[in-house]
Amino acid sequence: MNEAIINSGEAAEATWKKIELDLLKEDVLDYEAVIPTKGREVILDIDVDLGGGFEGGYASTSFSTMLPHSTEFRFAVHREDFIDEIGKFFGMQDVKIGDEVFDKRMLVRTNDEKTVRSVFSDEDVRKTLLSIHNFSLGIHTHHVSGVKEPFLELFIEDEAITDIGTLKNLFSVFELILNRVEGI
Numbered sequence: 001m002n003e004a005i006i007n008s009g010e011a012a013e014a015t016w017k018k019i020e021l022d023l024l025k026e027d028v029l030d031y032e033a034v035i036p037t038k039g040r041e042v043i044l045d046i047d048v049d050l051g052g053g054f055e056g057g058y059a060s061t062s063f064s065t066m067l068p069h070s071t072e073f074r075f076a077v078h079r080e081d082f083i084d085e086i087g088k089f090f091g092m093q094d095v096k097i098g099d100e101v102f103d104k105r106m107l108v109r110t111n112d113e114k115t116v117r118s119v120f121s122d123e124d125v126r127k128t129l130l131s132i133h134n135f136s137l138g139i140h141t142h143h144v145s146g147v148k149e150p151f152l153e154l155f156i157e158d159e160a161i162t163d164i165g166t167l168k169n170l171f172s173v174f175e176l177i178l179n180r181v182e183g184i
Contacts, residue, residue, distance in 0.1 A: 012037075019044070020164040028162050037175055040065055044167070048160045059160040061167075063174045064153040067139065071150045073181060075110040075119065076138035077129065102126045119180045128173045134158050139181070152178055 019033050023046075031046040042065045051057030095108040097120045106129065110116040120126055129137065134157040141148045154174050161167055 016164065016168060023162045028160055035171065042174065046160050046162065060155060060157055061159055061161040062153060062155045063171060064151050065178060067150040067152055067181065069149060071139065073112050073115055074139045075108065075116045076136065077106055077108050078136045079133065080105055080107045099126050102130060105130060119177055122176060125173050125176060128169060132156055152181060
């Protein structure tokens with residue numbers, strides 16, 4: 001694993017320059033960087049498994065950060081698929097954000113409809129998510145040192161994103177969502 005640990009005191013542009021240089025100088029199979037943002041660390045993880053023999057490979061790109069333990073708000077968003085359409089036919093409900101295109105293509109679940117609408121009120125956030133084909137975004141719980149902790153996670157399957165402009169755009173959307181979640 002190649003790891004780029006970046007001190008929180010460095011400027012954001014220096015952080016991204018380091019990531020850009022790392023991604024340019026090597027084939028990305030397993031890359032992790034720590035991006036400091038407003039007193040919090042966001043993990044960028046790019047993972048590629050080429051597979052072999054009868055195995056097909058996989059690729060993924062993700063951003064994640066631990067939230068305060070007291071965070072009770074939960075949500076999950078992903079592109080609606082055939083199974084979701086069947087579920088809706090049988091009465092399964094999802095939250096409508098108020099954007100016709102977003103609501104038609106995305107499935108949104110939450111424990112707080114008002115807050116999730118606020119989180120996705122930004123048009124750039126919705127447009128960026130609509131541009132990603134196979135992703136999940138939400139607040140999930142993981143065990144850290146034996147304690148359940150909430151994490152905000154954006155996981156993009158089937159794509160190892162190494163274009164710095166695309167990564168910066170995804171990060172800015174992730175950061176905006178993080179700021180809104182923390183503002184609750």
